[in-house]
Amino acid sequence: MEWKGRDIISIRDFSKEDIEFVLETAERLERELREKGHLEYAKGKILATLFFEPSTRTRLSFESAMHRLGGAVIGFAEASTTSVKKGESLRDTIKTVEQYSDVIVIRHPKEGAARLAAEVAEIPVINAGDGSNQHPTQTLLDLYTIKKEFGRIDGLKIGLLGDLKYGRTTHSLAEALSFYDVELYLISPELLRMPRHIVEELRERGVKVKETSDLEAVIGELDVLYVTRIQKERFPDEQEYLKVKGSYQVNLAILAKAKENLKVMHPLPRVDEIHPEVDGTPHAIYFKQVFNGVPVRMALLGLVLGVI
Amino acid sequence: MAELKVSAIREGTVIDHISAGKGLKVIEILGLGRLNGGAVLLAMNVPSKKLGRKDIVKVEGRFLSEEEVNKIALIAPSATVNIIRDYKVVEKFKVEVPDVIEGILRCANPNCITNHEYVTTKFYVINKEPLKVRCYYCERTMEEDEILANL
Numbered sequence: 001m002e003w004k005g006r007d008i009i010s011i012r013d014f015s016k017e018d019i020e021f022v023l024e025t026a027e028r029l030e031r032e033l034r035e036k037g038h039l040e041y042a043k044g045k046i047l048a049t050l051f052f053e054p055s056t057r058t059r060l061s062f063e064s065a066m067h068r069l070g071g072a073v074i075g076f077a078e079a080s081t082t083s084v085k086k087g088e089s090l091r092d093t094i095k096t097v098e099q100y101s102d103v104i105v106i107r108h109p110k111e112g113a114a115r116l117a118a119e120v121a122e123i124p125v126i127n128a129g130d131g132s133n134q135h136p137t138q139t140l141l142d143l144y145t146i147k148k149e150f151g152r153i154d155g156l157k158i159g160l161l162g163d164l165k166y167g168r169t170t171h172s173l174a175e176a177l178s179f180y181d182v183e184l185y186l187i188s189p190e191l192l193r194m195p196r197h198i199v200e201e202l203r204e205r206g207v208k209v210k211e212t213s214d215l216e217a218v219i220g221e222l223d224v225l226y227v228t229r230i231q232k233e234r235f236p237d238e239q240e241y242l243k244v245k246g247s248y249q250v251n252l253a254i255l256a257k258a259k260e261n262l263k264v265m266h267p268l269p270r271v272d273e274i275h276p277e278v279d280g281t282p283h284a285i286y287f288k289q290v291f292n293g294v295p296v297r298m299a300l301l302g303l304v305l306g307v308i
Numbered sequence: 309m310a311e312l313k314v315s316a317i318r319e320g321t322v323i324d325h326i327s328a329g330k331g332l333k334v335i336e337i338l339g340l341g342r343l344n345g346g347a348v349l350l351a352m353n354v355p356s357k358k359l360g361r362k363d364i365v366k367v368e369g370r371f372l373s374e375e376e377v378n379k380i381a382l383i384a385p386s387a388t389v390n391i392i393r394d395y396k397v398v399e400k401f402k403v404e405v406p407d408v409i410e411g412i413l414r415c416a417n418p419n420c421i422t423n424h425e426y427v428t429t430k431f432y433v434i435n436k437e438p439l440k441v442r443c444y445y446c447e448r449t450m451e452e453d454e455i456l457a458n459l
Contacts, residue, residue, distance in 0.1 A: 010447060012447065090421070108421075110421040110446075111419050111420050112415075112444075113421045115421075115446075116422075130446075133446055133447055134447065197449045
């Protein structure tokens, strides 16, 4: 697989070998970073971060990754401060920005925007989330986190909790986990169940999938509980949101029924779906998960730039 | 089999073996109902050895583009196209659902970038019978009903 110049748009474009290679590269870079404090692989290279909708975490994580590789960053954090407000097309924005940079990271509210950007641009494009479709770098850092915690992914029982209908992180993660020998528990209110076509694909690929709305009934079986926020902004109808708002809260009472080594993950930001009292327990690994975004994104940036 | 109650055409196209009930949709998506065109003959629900019942569309003085043939394939994958010259069939072929559908179908996802920017749509066919496609851009899958509504 040629990584230099490659676009990172969808987890569907990855093979298991690709995923494993990214995780191994991230591990190597994390080790090097710890030893040397600062790396110079991307010296002289410029990353453009185009965030057409807000996402402090993902943007800062990419920026941090590029700085840690010794590169520089330009970009914007919201579309309202750009020529998009004047009616500029995405195509034109991309054609312009690629003149200033070596790699583009894009977050956009429309599904398929990253794929379009990749078609237009001659430099590599990395998808940092397109609507409710894909967020492949989040998925890779989620896998990296699971692997770091357990030393493996195979054989684990993994629960995805919350908004499985609109939550792109759970869609991508479920697809990526289908490469591994895992059991998936899809836990959500009826209204927010995982789209049928994804569940069918998972089953076709041999993943054992269990769907339920009862967290308490299954928490004792899980090794990983991946919690997601019920995202008001993704609902086409606010009434629908109000019906499911606050459906779940992971707290100490629920965790009392969990395995001792259950790890609770969350792509963040959270609102009230994990009580802050959980933060101090060994179950909580969501801030480590945030940290893991940096080496994983360093690996991706370095690979597509062809500098590592 | 009973003789078909539609007259032969001198020059044009006969679309045969359309699954029963889809003939009107074929006329609609090819824009054959417009005025100023040649005669269009539709036979619905006629007996067929292959299909039990079928529809037939005869279009006088008109030949189909590749894009139009691909559109027919999406609606009626069993259809055959006959090119008629001087009352004789000079060419006959079966329509085929392509592996990739470009430009002729809109994405049913209102939030797909293709519904907001100038983009030639592209879909991968993931199943031909029943038809199921996936948008190259937003990755949403569409099944037959949605495909027909977005042609």
